[in-house]
Amino acid sequence: MAEPKRQIEVQLGHFCNNRCVFCVSGQLSDQRRAPQLPMDPIASQIREARAAGATKVTFLGGEPTIQRSFLSMLELAVELDFEEIVIFTNGVRTFRETFRDRIQRVLDGLGPRVKERVIWRFSLQGGDAEHHDLTTVNPGAWDRIQHSMEVLQGQEARITGNMCVVEHNYRSVAKLATVAHDFEFENLHLDMVRPRDSGDRTDEQLRAMMARYSDMAPYFRELVSRCSEEIGEDFDINIGNMPYCIAPEISHKIHHDGQFTVTVAASGQGTTQKGFNKYLDKRSDKVKRGSCADCVFDSKCGGVFEKYVEFYGDDEFQPVSTEQLWTLDNAPSHFVLLAEEVIRAWAAEADGEVTRIHERQGFIDVKLVTPQGTDIELRLSAAPTLPAAGVWWQSAGQRLHIQWLSVISRPEELAWVYQQCEGLASRLGGTVEPFEARQMTEAMAQEHQRRTQRIEQQRHAQRKAMLWIDRLRGRNLDVFRYEQLIAAPEGGVTMSWVQGTRRVELDVSASPVGGRPQLSHRAEGMSEADLRAFNVALAAALRGSQRAASL
Incomplete structure (x- = not known):
């Protein structure tokens, strides 16, 4: 699914069961200053965003699934028919069957494409139990999130991963390649900790959580390498806000900014803020050194956080030349x-x-x-x-x-x-x-003739498939009553017939190489004799015979 041009992300509240060392929500929750938020201000901004053309909504926390408004706002997103719904979670509730059932009843309102339209983004704050539990300050948190991912993977849900990289966990990031492989992640996003989003911290606390970019770079290189080996070179790793010049050889996996996103954040006073431009705000506490203007990445790079420069200086940031990037860019990604x-x-x-x-x-x-x-x-x-x-x-x-x-x-x-x-x-x-120009034009002419013939074959196959569908639509087959026809996302249709507890689903699609349409069926509660009778009636119907129906 393509990334939408306009989206909204909504912080339903700060309340969280984890106490992540880098997070304002964990700090406020620990201080008992993370109340449940009123629903109406959140709902009105979701409605405004949808009316303005947003097609994707992301629910954030704290931990979104433990906010009182979560199911109500999920229902609203379904009602407004957002094309894509993303739910951040640390897995604290999603491993519970009763809670998942409540969510699924809401999401069923999205229709047959529900699995395609919902993404679960798990907050992995380490590549293993040691680093995850250390960063979340919550023993056992790793086991819970692993269990939740396993359950949702079994339900064929779309799963992605997210991590905030800090001193406490960066040495384990390469292990995320195995996690992403084992749980079939669609993508993995890592982001540098932003001092301004970490709560009320002293400089000593901030420096303790902010690792040097140059120290982290080898671990990011290893992560990219292991993902290529274990999953494939095209796997989507997004390393957010890492300066490109620190690791230009993996710069194709580094990103600053993104598609236009409205962020609706919770304040520290128990209210909901007015939505703001996420990426404009993200650049507001960043700086660049003068030589950055000579870097090939200057237009893409948002710079580095002011606090980082205050702590470590800016000597490690050196411009990357165009010729240097041509040499490094073996993918070639740039x-x-x-x-x-x-x-x-x-x-x-x-x-x-x-x-x-x-x-x-x-x-x-x-x-x-x-x-x-x-x-x-x-x-x-x-x-x-x-x-x-x-x-x-x-x-x-x-x-x-x-x-x-x-x-x-x-x-x-x-x-x-x-x-x-x-x-x-x-x-x-x-x-x-x-x-040789003449040889190429002759080859093009031959290929044009082959394609024309193939297109005509495919059109003939589509006409044949439509003929078969027309002959079967609304028609009872033997003792089986026609039920419905559903268009398949990949082309063709699925038709179904029922009789008591017995059910047959028939997939009908055009052959990609022409000729007879493709048929396949799935049966529930059917004996061999039932299937034979159904197939005989099916064959008669496809021949145009009137003897197919006997109800």
Whole structure:
């Protein structure tokens, strides 16, 4: 699911069962200054955000699931039909079956895509029991969160992980790779502790929790390496607010800021604050040194916390050059950062334009107009971003990979486009491998013919599948009464028939390679004789016979 352009996160209250060393909520809870909050101010801001176009809501605490308003606000989010609902938790209540049942009854209002639309984000404050329980100041907290994740994993829930990195836990972060693998996390987010969010602390306490970035960097490198080995290179690790220059070789896993987010926070006086721009606020207590302007990451980096510089100085922050990043960027994950400005200027000179940029996937789409007036669409990247079947041709090179999204029928136009791309590669300090224009146009023509035939086959298969669906819709089969038809998210439909406690579900979809539609069924409480009778009636119905129904 793509990240929404607008979202809201809501702190339902500070009350928490943990006493995390870095957290204002734990401190207020320990001081008995974390009252339950009135629901109406929270609800009104959720409604306002939805009306303004927010499609994702995140519930925060303290521990959200122990706030009095939790189930009511969850019901409101379902009522307002948020596309995605994220629930932070430390697992204190989610391992209890009765509580999960209450939550599920609410979430069922989201419809058949409920599992897709709800994310559980577990607050892991260490990579093992020792560091997690030390950081949360709650013996046994690790065992509870492990149990909760195991239960939700068994229910095929979407699970992610979150950690605030401090002196007490950073040496264990690499172990999170195994946790993420074992519990099938979708992503893992780690964030540097923010002094301003830690409560009423002395400088001595703040310095004790804030580790030096240079000391933490080797452990983050190990985490990224282990995730690549245990889960895969594409696993989504997000290391938030780590200065890019400290570990540029893993800078593709570091992020500052994000999509526009309204944060509705609880005050320390038992009230709900007016929502504010999360990432604008996050930058308000950060600073940069003068040399940061020379760093390739300057536009992406929010800087470092003022308190950090007060404690440790800023000598460890040195600018990263463009050439240095080209050398380090083996993924290559920063193609857009490195090449966007050059590509925009190049496209404009060729009477073209940039049509799409995808920073995380690392590509830039452009449209060029040949001297003959033909529009040519290209995808530029440092490595392939589409499967071969999705492009007409691929031209490899050093620092530049071209995926041709248009069919080019004239060798002279092809030669012109290649000449433009060769010039672009040169500007980027790389090359593009040469090709024979006539050979490429002939190959494109052959591929175009194959695709046209394949599309026609698929259309025929879709028409056949629709014919079968029309013949079965509303029709009883033998003694089985037609119940319903549900469209499947991946295409096709699921149709069902019932008779007493017996039930049959039939999946009908078009064949991806043409030909007869694909059928598969699942049966409950059916004997072999029941299945034979159902299949005979099904075959008759698909032939268009009127003998299928006998009720």
